[in-house]
Amino acid sequence: MLALRAFSPVLTAAALARPPATVARRGSIAACGGSSRWHACMSARDAAAWPADKVRSQFVSFFEAKQHSPVASSPVVPYDDPTLLFANAGMNQFKPLFVGQAAPGSALAKLKRATNSQKCIRAGGKHNDLEDAIDWAWELLTQVYGLPPDRFYATYFEGDEGLGLAPDEEARQLWLRYLPEERVLPGNAKDNFWEMGDVGPCGPCSELHYDRIGGRDAAHLVNMDGWEAHLVNMDDPDVLEAGGLLRPLPAKSVDTGMGFERLVSILQDVRSNYDTDVFAPIFAEIEAVTGAEPYGGALAADASAVLPGTAVGRDTAYRVVADHIRTLSTAIADGALPSNEGRGYVLRRILRRAVRYGRQMLGAEEGFFTKLVPAAVGSLSAAFPELAEQQDHVQAVIADEEAAFSSMLSRGIKEFNSRAEAIKQAGGGGFDGASAFFLYDSMGFPLDLTELMAREAGLAVDVSGFQAGEEEARHAPAAKARKARSAAAAAASKGDGALLTLGPEQTARLADEGVAFTDDSFKFDLGADARATVRAIYGAGGFVDAAEAGGGEHAAWRGEGKVPDVGSLVEAGGGATFRVSSVQSFGGYVLHVGSLESGSLSAGDSVLGEGVSQKGSLVDDSKARFDFSHGKAMSAAECERVEALGQQALVRTMVAEALPVHIQTALAINNLRAVFGERYPDPVPALLAAPESDEWEQYSIELCGGTHIPSTSDFGSFALVEECAVAKGVRRVVGVAGELAAEAEAAGAALQSRLAELTASAAGEAAAGEVEATRKGLTAAKLARGLFSWGRDTALKLEVDAATTSVHVKADREWLKRAKQLSAGEADRAAAAAVAEARAAADAGDKFVVVQVDDVDGKALQTLAQKVVKESGLAVFALSVVDGDKIACLASVPKGDADALPANSWLQTVLAEVNGRGGGRPAQAQGSGTDVAGLPKALEVARAMATEALGGR
Incomplete structure (x- = not known):
């Protein structure tokens, strides 16, 4: 589903000294379903007047005219927000701005007002902007899109004593300027209080609902949410564990908008999102691929009517398959992969549901789902071009998953038949809930499929037993997360600095007290010996004048990467040493976390950076790791080629240079390599290898915010020590440089020499045993440290194999023969x-x-x-x-x-x-x-x- 949104952060003077801001957004991937009545044919006039692409462009144009800057959709995989499985709202990417954590100088922090088209997946100081949001919503819907005003109803938050929140009387009064009192309705916290997730920004929301029929009083129905105005003015530290207590955010914001497909269906005067031209090309492709009858819009009163061979079953399958191919294409293109946990598990279940519906309800053949990817990409790529760029990758992933599920589906049917037959033989009439959940959890069978098969077998499924198993499985991850948060809170209360964070209140306080943002430009200078001043000290109990932790106004450390820099802060007078174990950045302030090893520190003390050990986001102190999309294991020749290229680069002594470039210019550079989902400063350092060389285009240009060596020769040597799979379609290579690379070569040479000695020795059982011990030693060493370069490792394995199968063949065979006799x-x-x-x-x-x-x-x-x-x-x-x-x-x-x-x-x-x-x-x-x-x-x-x-x- 695609949601059309407009967002207005209202930033107080204490938080950031700049004018109020606003963002408009649109985008998301809709769930399958439809209205209770189907409008038999789309109005040709309305469809021609408002095709989907025009609806989208009109929304953006409208808010651009209201001084909103266009912002690209963020990936549906929220790489920097662990509280969400997927981006479920257009405002997700603006969360750092809402909570006062946007890094100064970043593109996000520079926003005043913005409009965007966001892809989504859904498995105090507010007056002026709320008024603008409501006024603009009314203007766009009634004047630009031309919808009749008498079809609208508005809702507002009625308040909640339990949360200590008063009614949103301001929103009510604003809507009364456009609607009669009987069309402005109160709503409870369930309907009119918005939350981004279990933790984080939240607040009351006001919604505008559209009556598709008209000419009646539909206040008791409020059947179609047309527009929302979310007031983001509360921060929810943890509703589940903090008794539901809320605290105000320093940055007040208003987010407004609506679902894209929903708006298109209204403008095209049809009864369902699926009757619009958004889905028409995908439906046409489903018909062509499966040979099914055309989509007819049939709907069912309940799931029991969704049966193979019926119009309802056929059309339900059309909707499920079309929706799910869009969802999966978008998610996989944005970097998500089906798996057995987290968001990957959600995607796997979505894919299996679509495949099962297509094969069972449409009579589709194995592999049909993969063939729909081009149609899904074609329907979305005009607005989201990254889908077209990733189409081959998306198809490869879906093809693998579809083939695997087809095999599992066959096994699952056999398992069901076996269990059902056993139940009937025992005289039972019910299919137990535990077995139904086993089929669901292990074989990918949703409950409705098991119920369908059970009905055909004359059995009734124990639905309550199934739901009990499902509920237990559903709550397991949440319980694990709550336990982890509790442990983190307990550790933080005991002074575990690694768990300290600066929240919106803390960064707002620093700004209020005139503390300048941390200047961390020294991190780009290898060996920098920066002088800084401790501006604030923060511990588990809050800010103190002198305590266990300190931070520098200047920083030669890099934070926010996968592995932060470490080092020490030493008082200028030599009286105190603070060992830094972690570095994190919060809204422009760099927090140095660690322990005071000697002396004392107070706010205002001068400190020096000492012994900085740089650790970038993709390296640690022992190795470098690179994950990449690839459908199969690299061959020995490919791995040796990669290692050789690395060694050649070191021998050639290429100078590396970091040049500051504005982010939009940097993203357009040919050969650019940037971390997917990463937020970069503006300007951002672009790292070039051998910029003066005629061959520099052969090497990638990297965006990075950390420290880099000045020349490739500083690495000394390089060895590729591992190539493996980390997920379906994703491979990993690991390399070492310098002393570790030399150690890898030396260790391999030593084992190779030992093997040569054994090969030259007399054949016999003892020699064969030594060769086998060498084989095990090679494996153990490899597992322990990844000790051998890939080329050396491969050669050793081949030589060991040769020794055990040819040099000592006779002794080996005798030994194996006796072992088998003993085993028998x-x-x-x-x-x-x-x-x-x-x-x-x-x-x-x-x-x-x-x-x-x-x-x-x-x-x-x-x-x-x-x-x-x-x-x-x-x-x-x-x-x-x-x-x-x-x-x-x-x-x-x-x-x-x-x-x-x-x-x-x-x-x-x-x-x-x-x-x-x-x-x-x-x-x-x-x-x-x-x-x-x-x-x-x-x-x-x-x-x-x-x-x-x-x-x-």
């Missing part, structure tokens, strides 16, 4: 013991046996289980601890008991106790786990589940 003997003895135990259990009247036999592999467990079932007729669950750190598990159940105790369900339940994975059939299932500490509990669970299902001890 152990397996036979274990099987005999298990059979004896099973016979004793059968004699005692038991129906199952649970056994632990260590140091046998999965194949041996399978043989053991077959013997137990064959000779005793009992169900068996066998576990084996292998090599001390892995657990092999196998469940085998006789045919007559498989309905009551499916082996695959038995296995899954037990594996949950040992962090395991596996699968199989009702008769036999196999898997493995990694949590050996959970073994006692696993044995207990295995026995308890079998006892409940089969009886016995």
Whole structure:
């Protein structure tokens, strides 16, 4: 959904000495659905008069005429705001401005008024600007867009005694200038108090609603939110843990606007967002790709009517698929990736829902969803060109996810059928909620799919049981976050400086007291020995005149990166040393966090910077890391080429130069490399390698706000030590330079020399053992420190492999043969013991046996289980601890008991106790786990589940 917004920050003189500001915005990705009635055909006149692109451009033009500067949409992935999964409102990117934390000199801090088109995903000192927002909303909607005034209703915040907030009488009076009293309605905190997230800016909001039908009194319906005016004038430190107490923000702001698709549907006189020209091209592509009947706008009263082969099922699928391909294309283009946690999990669920609807309701073939990416990109790229730039990447990610889910969907259907059949065989009529949630959580089956399949099987799903599991899973991340915040607050109260932050109140106080913004320009000078003055001291209890922490008015440290700089502040007279452990920037003030190691510091003391150890945002003191989009692992040749290029750059001694460039000019530079989602100062330092060389265009130009070496030769040497995957479609390379690079080469050379000695020695079992030890030593060293350059590491692996498979072939084979004989003997003895135990259990009247036999592999467990079932007729669950750190598990159940105790369900339940994975059939299932500490509990669970299902001890 795309939201059209206008935002007006009202900055008090104490916060920033500049005039009031305003921002207008539009943008977001809408959820699937529609109105309760469908307007059969779009009005040709209205559609022609107000095509979607014109609606968007008119909004921007209107607010530009009101002195608003156009601002590009931020990514939907809020890289600098951990309180949000996705950008869910156009005002998100302006949050630092709202809370007084925008860095002076940044493009954001320079805004007075702005208008933007924002992509979104939705899984005191206010008078003049609120009046402007309401006046402009009315003018734009009724005069520019020409909507009839008698269709509108306004709502305002009625107040909340629990929050200590009075009614928003000012907004009410402003609306009464345009609307009769019966059309200006009070609303409670749920409807008319806006929050950006669980923590952060919030405030009362006033909304303008549009009656699509007209000619009636619709006050009791207020059925279409047309425009919002959010007054952002409160800061919510933590509603959940601070009793809902709110505190005023130093910067008062008004944000106003509306949903883009919603406005288009009103202007085009149709009953649903999906009946507009926003979705028409995507619907056309869905029809072409799937061969389904054209979209007809059919709606259902409830989910039970959404069935395959019906018009409602077909049109619901059109809406779901179109909405979700837009959402996923936008999110992936902005850097998000489907995964099993956080925002990635949300995206994975969205994709699976779309694929399932398309295949089930539209009869689409596997791979159809990926084919819709060009249509989605085409519908959005005029406003958001970054989608076109990332189209190939988006398609690759969606193709991988779609293929993986198609395979899982088939397995899930088999799992459902297995469980449903077992329930029916047992005479049950209900599909249990735990199984329904398992299908949802592990197989990607939403509840409505399970209900549909259950109905077809003559079963009813235990919805309350499913909801209980869903609720528990939903609250788990929030509970974890609350626990982390509580721990952080407790640590801060005990004086843990690493957790100190300067909030809006603190930065406003510094400004009120005339404290100048920190000059941190010294950070660009390697080896700078800056002299500064401590201007304020801040600890867990607030500001003090002399205490545990201090900050410099000048700073030679870089903050805000992934890893900040560290060093010491030393009192000019030599009386105090403050060890800096962290550096953070808050609204123009650099906070140096650490501990006072000697002496005392007071506000006003002069300090010197000493021994600054620079750590940039993508490096630490031991290595440099680079993550990049790539669909497969780099080959050995590619890695060697990367390492060679790095070494060549060092040998050539290229001078690096940082030049200040205005941010908009910098972003237009060819070969520019900037961190996605990063906020840069204006002007920003642009770092060029060999700017005087004819070949400088071969090297990237970097934007960075930290310290850099003056020449590539200062690195000494370079080695690439790792290439691996960090997520689907994302690879990582790690390199070291200087002493560590030399160590990597030396370590590799030493092992290579040792290997040569072994290769030249006489063949025999002892020599083969030494070669194997060398192999393990290589692996251990690699895991411990990434010690070998990639090229050296690859060569060593090849040589070790050659040694173990050719030089000592005979001894190796004899050794392996004896090992297998020993293993077979152990397996036979274990099987005999298990059979004896099973016979004793059968004699005692038991129906199952649970056994632990260590140091046998999965194949041996399978043989053991077959013997137990064959000779005793009992169900068996066998576990084996292998090599001390892995657990092999196998469940085998006789045919007559498989309905009551499916082996695959038995296995899954037990594996949950040992962090395991596996699968199989009702008769036999196999898997493995990694949590050996959970073994006692696993044995207990295995026995308890079998006892409940089969009886016995």
